[in-house]
Amino acid sequence: MEVVNARSALLSNYEVLSLLQELEADHLARTRTAVRIKKEEEAAGHTSTIIPGEKHPSNVEVIHNLRTVEVEAIQHLTAPHQSTVRQSAEGITGLTRALNQYELTKAEKLQIVNLAPTRLVELFVIVDDLAARFTDEKQEEILAAVEASLGAVPISVDPDAGEDDVAMDASNPSAWDSVDGMVNAADEFDDKGEGAGVEGDLDVDDD
């Protein structure tokens, strides 16, 4: 192993979060595909080629250290005190454009994007020597630009909903398959339950 460049670029929290959520969606899609293949094979009367705890030849194995860091980092970055939950790719692009007109360093811009300060005291911590470098109006302008870039505060944080969106967006065809598979599986299950109930009701009516 050789380190070519330990710090070639800086990443914002939002970028890292979307990358991790993509990985998470891939992982879910893969697990679903595996479950679907197993079910299909069992339905066809074969003994399954998938041995529990072992990888399928068409799949990469589950990487446990990656899963750990992925899940913990997603938890941290989507916590209610983080601004990432209110951010969007368009909002951040708009914000960085708006910040270009002020003489801010790269590090200060990155932190404004990451922490999204909406109070003066928060901006004061991020930007060195704030009062001397910017007039009161400019400071208010920066805060307004940050506020404009943020979406509404999500009322209830539903991690599953977010992941499903990503899974649907993923260009990976297996994601589509697996989602369909899940839907079908759910339908089958529901049919059984409802069907039994309806029949029961009909029986009662007939009597």
Add this chain to the structure above:
Amino acid sequence: MFNLAILKDTVGVHPSNFGIAPDTALIAELNKKYANRILHDVGLCMCVFDLTQVGEGKVRYGDGILYYKVVFRLVAFRPFRSEVILAKVKSSAEDVIRLSIGFFDDIYVPTIYLPHPSAFDPNERAFFWLPEAAEEEGHVELLDSDKDTRMYIDTGEIVRVRVESDEFFDDEPGPPQVTEGIQVKKEPRRSPYRIVCSMVEQGLGNTSWWENSQALEDDAAMEEG
């Protein structure tokens, strides 16, 4: 908080993975090796960002593994000095507060980097800050202060801190030490990467301290002006 690091490595793909697209297999191999590990002077590795260059796979004598020379980009957690981050208080001891950000929890705030004047309350097992106390008061008097005026930094609270320094330790395990036939127990290893943070400035410390604090904001602006 996060960086892109460019690394070069030789990765082997096991024959059982030949059914998978080579790039997927390589990324999986790299993630298996690097994810959630600390690399000296690089930081805590999160995951592979992308592959920049992949050489031709070669099989060497002995095993059926296909070796690739790969240049790739890795997402690493390493906040730069003076960066402001949000973290959760994990625990407090008499000399240090330990913070956690979920996937990493070797973040420390030593007493010298606490807002002044502050003291450790052994009953609550937490530090507190007395914003109204005069500078010259000692620790004994601080502990006699009225509980209502104390601002505690309790476990589980969200704090805003500034990164002051970070250190990497690469401790070799070394051979087991034996004295007179009895194996000597080794002292616990230092964590390979630790970050030291500060809460001294205006705006740092518990995030709740600075909500609805227009007066303090004005003070801060005045101080700078």
